[in-house]
Amino acid sequence: MYKRPEHGEYATYYEPYIALVPEGDIVSTLERQADETVILLKGLSDEQALFRYGKSKWSIxxxxxxMADTERIMAYRLLTIARGDTVPLPGFEENAYVREAGFDREPLENLLANFMAVRASTSALVRSLSEEAWPRTGNANGHLVSVRAIAAMIAGHELHHRKILMERYMGSSGFPGE
Known part of the structure; x- marks a missing residue:
């Protein structure tokens, strides 16, 4: 069963994400927070979802x-390590992924559906893990990481970005009203 990861089970730059994750059942946390993110964003128009709080910042x-792309990558890392594969897993360049994806061309409704599909898959994977899988470690992006740390990173990454969406985007004086 899930136990909060200890220092040494992940690269230190993930600490801010992991610190955001509440104690308790990680599957419930993943499911609850996905619903909260969808509730936050589903009322936005496509025009509002194109808002950027700064010239070089991503749109909503x-x-x-x-968030969906990163979760897919992290879930693959979790699966690989949980299943005992010892292959070193590569990093990824998030700005290149966003640049090449063309998310701004997609209706917000489709992006939300994609996010929920990814989260449902992640939740099912995490729910299926054996007790022995949780502490397993592997190498991702040149760093040692445990399965339980990756589960916390996934949850914390979403919480981190939801906070930014609420504060810097939707809380901005320049955010377009309805």
Whole structure:
């Protein structure tokens, strides 16, 4: 069963994400927070979802697409390590992924559906893990990481970006009203 990861089970730059994750059942956390993110964004128009709080910042659509892409990658890492594969897993360049994805061309409704599909898959995977899988470690992006740390990173990454969406995007004085 899930136990909060300890220092040494992940690269230190993930600490801010992991610190955001509440204690308790990680599957419930993943399911609950996905619903909260969808509730936050589903009332936005496509025009509002194109908002950027700064010239070089991603749009809301791009942030949501980034969240789904990152979760797919992290879930693959989790699966690989949980299944005992010892292959070193590569990093990824998030800005290149966002640039190439064309998220701004997609209707917000489709991006939300994609995000929910990714989260449902992640939740099912995490729910299926054996007790022995949780502490397993592997190498991702040149760093040691445990399965339980990756589950926490996934949850924390979403919480991190949801906070940014609420504060810097939707809380901005320049955010377009309805």
């Amino acid at each position: 659509k791009e942030v949501l697409g980034h």
